[in-house]
Amino acid sequence: MATLNINGQVHKLEVPDDMPLLWVLRDVVGLTGTKFGCGIAQCGACTVHLDGTAVRSCVLPVSAVAGKKVTTIEAxxxxxxxxxxxxxxxxxxxxxxxxxxxxxxxxxxxxxxxxxxxxxxxxxxxxxxxxxxxxxxxxxxxxxxxxxxxxx
Incomplete structure (x- = not known):
């Protein structure tokens, strides 16, 4: 169980710890503004904010964002x-x-x-x-x- 603060809302999600944040955002939460580009953190299409800092969500495991605030393009x-x-x-x-x-x-x-x-x-x-x-x-x-x- 992952508990994520995404755009100011708390989400309790049944996802694997190693699932990339990008796929949690797009496929589980339904926030599709963050895009898949390369899958290796080289193009920047998947950029979100983690506690205000720009990060690449395609290589960031969901377990690494626990207790942090995720902001997407939607917010x-x-x-x-x-x-x-x-x-x-x-x-x-x-x-x-x-x-x-x-x-x-x-x-x-x-x-x-x-x-x-x-x-x-x-x-x-x-x-x-x-x-x-x-x-x-x-x-x-x-x-x-x-x-x-x-x-x-």
């Missing part, structure tokens, strides 16, 4: 950084195909929550694990800079 807009990032994403029309964007938003929101005024180097470091096959990297960087300038 990141409830955080100040998440609201700013989502607004900037819409305002600057960042999305192209959209598949990677939940992971991009989650990484960007974690960055702004930890560093409200990131430099280009900070952005590059925080976003380096997120792959966008459409190449929206310039728009992603512009949106993060834009969000960093906005008041909460």
């Amino acid at each position: 990141v807009g409830a955080t100040p950084a998440g609201r700013k990032i989502q607004a900037a994403w819409r305002e600057l029309d960042v999305v192209q195909c959209g598949y990677c964007q939940s992971g991009q938003v989650m990484s960007a929101a974690s960055l702004l929550a930890q560093n409200p005024k990131p430099s280009d180097a900070d952005i590059d470091t925080a976003m380096s694990g997120n792959i966008c096959r459409c190449g929206t990297y310039p728009r992603i960087r512009a949106a993060i800079k834009h969000a960093a300038q906005e008041e909460v």
Whole structure:
């Protein structure tokens, strides 16, 4: 039995301890905004927040999240950084195909929550694990800079 705090709700789930958090979120809890990309924590599509820090859920066993708060794309807009990032994403029309964007938003929101005024180097470091096959990297960087300038 795993007890998880996901998006502020406690879930008691009968899942194996080694089941990746991604599959618990998608297949057991029904939160499908977090995407499967590579399955080896290299693309960033599966990014969620664990106690506010961006992590890859595809390789994170559910046993490692007990007692921690999991935030997914479905609830990141409830955080100040998440609201700013989502607004900037819409305002600057960042999305192209959209598949990677939940992971991009989650990484960007974690960055702004930890560093409200990131430099280009900070952005590059925080976003380096997120792959966008459409190449929206310039728009992603512009949106993060834009969000960093906005008041909460």
